[in-house]
Amino acid sequence: MKLLHSFFENKKTLDIAKELIGKVLVYESPKGIIKGIINETEAYTEDDESCHAYNGKKTKKNEIMFKRYGHLYVYFTYGMYHCINIVTAEENKGEAVLIRSVIPYDENSKELMINNRFKESPTPYALRSVLCNGPAKLTLAYGFDKLFNGLDLLDMKSKIYLEDLKIKPKKIENTTRIGISKAKDLPWRFIGNF
């Protein structure tokens, strides 16, 4: 079943980050349905120095973070890549969960992800590399870009949504977050073993 408002309501961002492990991110793309099991997330909260919305600072880049939970926040980074977050707090709070990795749910999803990532002839390295085990890789695999920024996954007619298919990780580890320079010590990264 689809995740609805009740999944987010009255929950802490940290708990949402943990509970998203094992949930399925679904995109009904023009070429077919892409599903991936979320297996790595990171939490970013309003009082966290490494959060784009730290100190409640709202800019054109991060304004979507201040929307109500369930919105998709897509940001551009390193001059080349996009990454996706799911907004987790009430309006004007500025918290989100970065989706860092998914596992293709089925062969059809895998096929579509390969097409999205390797339009040109793939190099040997690309073929060896895993399809969607990184925040920018999975965003490419789904075909998301800045045009998807601000979509509401809780809108009934949204083509992107979260689903609970009762997939439970064997274990969830938590570690410090990756690629940040501030608040490095917070163990706010969650990794599911399936």
Next chain:
DNA sequence: TACGCGATCGTG
């Protein structure tokens, strides 16, 4: 208007 940097990735 100028400049430094980044919630990354692929190659060597």
Next chain:
DNA sequence: ACGATCGCGTAT
């Protein structure tokens, strides 16, 4: 371990 690559935010 390093270079690619460019929009954004902060400083001038």
